Amino acid sequence: MEIKKQLTSQCSIEQFNFNQFQFGVEATDHMLVAKYSEGAWHSAAIQPYENLTLSPLAMCLHYGQTVFEGLKAYRQVDDGVSIFRLDRHHERINQSLRRMAMPEVPKELFENGIKGLVEVEQGWIKEGEGNSLYIRPFVIATEERLGVSISTDYLFVVVCTPMAAYYARPLKVKVERYYTRATSGGVGAAKNGGNYGAAYYPAKLAQQEGFDQVIWTDSRDHEYVEESGTMNLMFIIGDKLLTPPAGETILAGVTRDSLLQIARDMGWPVEERPISLVELQEAFEAGKKVEAFGAGTAAVVAPFALIHLDGNDYKPYIADDAKMFQLKAQLTAVRSGKVKDPYAWNTVLEKVLTK
Numbered sequence: 001m002e003i004k005k006q007l008t009s010q011c012s013i014e015q016f017n018f019n020q021f022q023f024g025v026e027a028t029d030h031m032l033v034a035k036y037s038e039g040a041w042h043s044a045a046i047q048p049y050e051n052l053t054l055s056p057l058a059m060c061l062h063y064g065q066t067v068f069e070g071l072k073a074y075r076q077v078d079d080g081v082s083i084f085r086l087d088r089h090h091e092r093i094n095q096s097l098r099r100m101a102m103p104e105v106p107k108e109l110f111e112n113g114i115k116g117l118v119e120v121e122q123g124w125i126k127e128g129e130g131n132s133l134y135i136r137p138f139v140i141a142t143e144e145r146l147g148v149s150i151s152t153d154y155l156f157v158v159v160c161t162p163m164a165a166y167y168a169r170p171l172k173v174k175v176e177r178y179y180t181r182a183t184s185g186g187v188g189a190a191k192n193g194g195n196y197g198a199a200y201y202p203a204k205l206a207q208q209e210g211f212d213q214v215i216w217t218d219s220r221d222h223e224y225v226e227e228s229g230t231m232n233l234m235f236i237i238g239d240k241l242l243t244p245p246a247g248e249t250i251l252a253g254v255t256r257d258s259l260l261q262i263a264r265d266m267g268w269p270v271e272e273r274p275i276s277l278v279e280l281q282e283a284f285e286a287g288k289k290v291e292a293f294g295a296g297t298a299a300v301v302a303p304f305a306l307i308h309l310d311g312n313d314y315k316p317y318i319a320d321d322a323k324m325f326q327l328k329a330q331l332t333a334v335r336s337g338k339v340k341d342p343y344a345w346n347t348v349l350e351k352v353l354t355k
């Protein structure tokens with residue numbers, strides 16, 4: 001599929017203050033847009049960033065047929081630019097799209113479109129560890145119709161925003177024993193916009209109690225931990241890395257998968273299995289060293305400083321020598337090309353000199 005390229009002469013990058021900005025508020029100068037109608041994707045273009053025009057009858061505004069992804073491009077130690085696990089994010093957007101009865105995005109459109117866009121926007125990735133370009137692909141239903149039916153028309157859009165090295169402030173989290181993020185048979189395994197909207201209220205209640213986020217538990221008994229906020233959940237107890245299995249109610253995070261692979265390759269014992277609140281409580285009460293953290297593309301590793309569980313406050317280990325930081329450092333090294341990338345996770349762009 002041909003992807004047209006139309007560049008703007010009015011770039012905002014020169015005026016952008018890279019020393020002080022909020023994540024996700026300002027987009028870069030270009031975006032990728034493709035349309036789907038009459039059963040096919042077409043009209044793909046990398047074009048100047050601009051507002052979308054939608055009919056008030058556009059179905060995405062009413063019935064929630066929306067899916068998104070989140071991935072990053074990094075500057076390599078040799079000054080090149082790489083996109084992290086592009087193929088895995090492509091597989092996952094299609095898994096999400098299938099669950100939402102939306103058309104899959106072809107591999108060439110997703111991969112070549114994002115590579116082309118990042119090539120154009122690579123100036124937004126400043127040198128220095130942790131600086132990156134956050135890439136947000138999404139698909140929305142655009143058919144103009146209030147009748148409840150599967151949309152016939154869609155828009156695939158990719159926008160980018162710069163991201164600074166980000167200090168992951170240790171979080172205080174509360175184990176949620178009533179509200180539910182996902183149920184078996186539901187849409188928890190899809191990156192569907194509605195999952196996030198539905199999670200705001202329980203998070204808001206937790207914030208009113210002084211916590212940053214919730215730890216979600218299984219919808220049936222609320223006895224097993226699942227995720228935290230919009231991150232996967234991991235523990236290191238003793239020497240073992242523990243995480244509940246990805247599946248219908250636990251989204252298959254790319255960061256989660258990458259950290260597990262790296263831990264296994266460093267020879268750490270890794271267990272993917274259900275983790276009960278009782279097991280966690282016993283580990284804390286037995287005085288074991290417990291590390292707890294969230295894993296996701298945005299923060300990569302977000303350490304937990306406090307876990308509130310049924311009236312008790314437990315304090316995971318977060319000192320500088322915690323093993324989770326070793327894991328994060330190894331992932332950062334693979335991503336930046338500082339150490340070899342044996343997994344072919346990095347899509348390294350050819351150096352282009354058109355800037």
Ligand SMILES: *Cc1c(COP(=O)(O)O)cnc(C)c1O
Nearest residue numbers: 230231232251253254255296297
């Ligand atoms: C996106 C997401 C994650 C993290 O996935 P990554 O691929 O690591 O960014 C975890 N849980 C939920 C619910 C998510 O939507």
